[in-house]
Amino acid sequence: MKLLNYVAVNTIETLLRVIPIPCKVGMLTIGNPGRSSPVFLTCNYHLTVKRVKRALRGIDCYLLVANSKGHNVWCGATGGHFTNHDVISVLKTSGVNGLVDHRSVILPQLAATGIESDHIRKRTGWKIIWGPVYARDIQAFIKNDFKKTIEMRVVTFPLASRIEMAIMWAFPFSIIASLITICFWPEVLLPLNVLIWGLPFLIFVFFPLYAKWLNPEKKGVNFSKYTVIFDFGRTPLILWGLAMSCLLGFSVLTNSFAWPSILRWGFIFLVVILIVSLDLMGSTPTYKSGLHEDRFLKVVLDERKCRAAGFCEQVCPRNCYEVDGSRHTATMPGAKKCVQCGACVVQCPFDAVYFMGPDGEILPPATVRRFKLNLLGKRLKAAEKNTGLSL
Amino acid sequence: MKVLESAPDRYDRGIRILTFGKLDKSYDRLASHIKSGHKVLDIGCGTGALTLRAAQKGANVKGIDVNLRMLEIAQKRAREMHVAENVEFCEKGVAELDGEGSENYDIVMSGLCFSELSEYEVIYALEEIKRILRPRGILLIADEVRPKSLSKRVFHWLIRLPLGIITYILTQTATHPVENLPEMTEKAGFVIESVRLNRMEDFMELIGTKPGE
Numbered sequence: 189m190k191l192l193n194y195v196a197v198n199t200i201e202t203l204l205r206v207i208p209i210p211c212k213v214g215m216l217t218i219g220n221p222g223r224s225s226p227v228f229l230t231c232n233y234h235l236t237v238k239r240v241k242r243a244l245r246g247i248d249c250y251l252l253v254a255n256s257k258g259h260n261v262w263c264g265a266t267g268g269h270f271t272n273h274d275v276i277s278v279l280k281t282s283g284v285n286g287l288v289d290h291r292s293v294i295l296p297q298l299a300a301t302g303i304e305s306d307h308i309r310k311r312t313g314w315k316i317i318w319g320p321v322y323a324r325d326i327q328a329f330i331k332n333d334f335k336k337t338i339e340m341r342v343v344t345f346p347l348a349s350r351i352e353m354a355i356m357w358a359f360p361f362s363i364i365a366s367l368i369t370i371c372f373w374p375e376v377l378l379p380l381n382v383l384i385w386g387l388p389f390l391i392f393v394f395f396p397l398y399a400k401w402l403n404p405e406k407k408g409v410n411f412s413k414y415t416v417i418f419d420f421g422r423t424p425l426i427l428w429g430l431a432m433s434c435l436l437g438f439s440v441l442t443n444s445f446a447w448p449s450i451l452r453w454g455f456i457f458l459v460v461i462l463i464v465s466l467d468l469m470g471s472t473p474t475y476k477s478g479l480h481e482d483r484f485l486k487v488v489l490d491e492r493k494c495r496a497a498g499f500c501e502q503v504c505p506r507n508c509y510e511v512d513g514s515r516h517t518a519t520m521p522g523a524k525k526c527v528q529c530g531a532c533v534v535q536c537p538f539d540a541v542y543f544m545g546p547d548g549e550i551l552p553p554a555t556v557r558r559f560k561l562n563l564l565g566k567r568l569k570a571a572e573k574n575t576g577l578s579l
Numbered sequence: 580m581k582v583l584e585s586a587p588d589r590y591d592r593g594i595r596i597l598t599f600g601k602l603d604k605s606y607d608r609l610a611s612h613i614k615s616g617h618k619v620l621d622i623g624c625g626t627g628a629l630t631l632r633a634a635q636k637g638a639n640v641k642g643i644d645v646n647l648r649m650l651e652i653a654q655k656r657a658r659e660m661h662v663a664e665n666v667e668f669c670e671k672g673v674a675e676l677d678g679e680g681s682e683n684y685d686i687v688m689s690g691l692c693f694s695e696l697s698e699y700e701v702i703y704a705l706e707e708i709k710r711i712l713r714p715r716g717i718l719l720i721a722d723e724v725r726p727k728s729l730s731k732r733v734f735h736w737l738i739r740l741p742l743g744i745i746t747y748i749l750t751q752t753a754t755h756p757v758e759n760l761p762e763m764t765e766k767a768g769f770v771i772e773s774v775r776l777n778r779m780e781d782f783m784e785l786i787g788t789k790p791g792e
Contacts, residue, residue: 281703
């Protein structure tokens with residue numbers, strides 16, 4: 189019965205993945221925790237909590253659910269919906285303070301772009317341990333004495349996740365398109381839905397095959413990997429215009445000109461172009477954001493300031509860093525893989541890593557901590573203006 | 580999950596449309612309790628609707644909110660209204676009220692903030708407010724509440740559902756009406772002076788005082 193419920197929730201919420209679904213904020217008790225049991229913290233996206241609870245089965249612990257307004261950990265933390273305030277609030281108001289003797293809380297690694305461990309420790313006395321990226325690794329993480337292996341730190345985009353993305357992309361489209369077509373062109377319902385479901389599956393399933401030819405470094409206007417071909421904006425409209433004029437030309441030449449069919453085909457073209465070009469723009473922990481100016485930023489490691497604290501290595505979703513504890517230095521052998529998420533910049537206690545713009549301008553870590561991706565890739569501009577907010 | 584941008588610029592307009600302008604009247608009523616020279620704290624001040632009203636009355640106001648962009652707008656409006664010397668804005672949530680000194684304020688007020696908090700947070704906030712208020716200090720709350728009668732509740736949800744979607748599109752925040760606000764306030768040790776409900780019973784203005792020694 190429990191399994192059935194779990195499968196049902198996973199299915200429904202995967203279909204509705206584009207919508208943030210919040211659940212209750214507060215503290216959950218799992219098993220029979222005692223005064224030295226571990227404390228975990230996650231966001232209040234309903235599906236996340238469901239999955240984390242399942243991953244924690246058999247462990248006696250407390251699970252704190254912080255208010256991310258129903259967003260998942262990565263989107264919430266990186267986009268400014270899951271913040272320091274939410275973590276401080278749940279630590280202070282949930283009553284966990286009186287239940288355990290220690291003051292260590294395990295957070296999902298992907299929250300590191302938005303939650304500042306230093307700030308949380310100063311305000312609450314709680315020390316953040318950056319746990320694994322995926323909830324399924326939690327059991328192994330505990331067995332490994334609360335230490336992460338490389339596999340637990342790196343974000344991947346396997347077939348299962350890609351199919352999940354295709355579903356979340358196709359479902360809302362198919363609902364909207366079906367509602368429209370059922371009114372004025374019911375016979376096309378089935379082929380249109382096959383198209384709407386087929387295209388995202390093709391796009392996502394074969395992503396690794398063509399990904400290497402898409403170059404986000406290109407300085408063209410808004411070229412994006414996720415938009416697959418073009419970003420939504422002028423280009424898709426031109427494309428749509430082209431398709432429409434071909435259609436018009438064809439119908440005039442073959443002497444079969446009729447407005448209804450022109451309108452209908454115009455609608456189909458629009459749907460197709462929207463599917464391949466709209467969204468999936470944005471920053472992900474696996475691939476560079478193609479849309480935002482952020483993709484031109486470079487992470488610079490200041491070796492004089494670095495004291496090999498190792499936070500960068502712990503939070504990097506791309507495994508760019510290598511920390512040598514004995515020589516007290518960190519290096520970036522994987523700098524090429526960087527996706528500019530900024531987690532290392534936010535976490536470094538010595539401000540030894542910072543962003544540098546294409547023309548050599550420096551973005552102070554304080555600015556990045558303040559705005560994170562809230563500026564939607566406008567961090568560069570913030571640096572130029574050096575927006576000293578008068579607060 | 581790509582709704583990344585919070586939208587403070589649209590917030591004011593959105594809220595005004597959604598409340599049909601009634602919020603302004605409600606805030607004016609609450610602000611009528613504020614006198615010149617009062618020390619006032621506005622919890623969840625947002626773009627400063629209540630804060631600036633208090634400042635115009637000559638009170639010394641501190642506004643706290645978790646949204647930095649909203650505070651920026653509030654600060655700008657304070658300058659435009661020439662009350663910037665009387666106000667101070669601070670990026671802080673309710674759980675960070677423990678930084679405030681005890682018995683430091685004459686009035687603590689909060690508009691449309693409690694409905695964005697969890698139940699734990701509301702309880703915590705009320706306890707902290709009681710600590711930082713001077714004896715006989717006043718608590719002013721204006722917020723969405725859950726109607727008590729079933730028929731009004733059904734009616735409330737019928738109206739709220741489309742409005743909720745609009746609110747979400749405009750502000751990307753979802754609120755949930757507070758339940759048992761007067762009871763919780765009383766439990767925290769306040770004396771309820773007055774409770775005013777609108778006809779729909781889904782919006783409450785609550786005035787409470789901290790008992791004297």
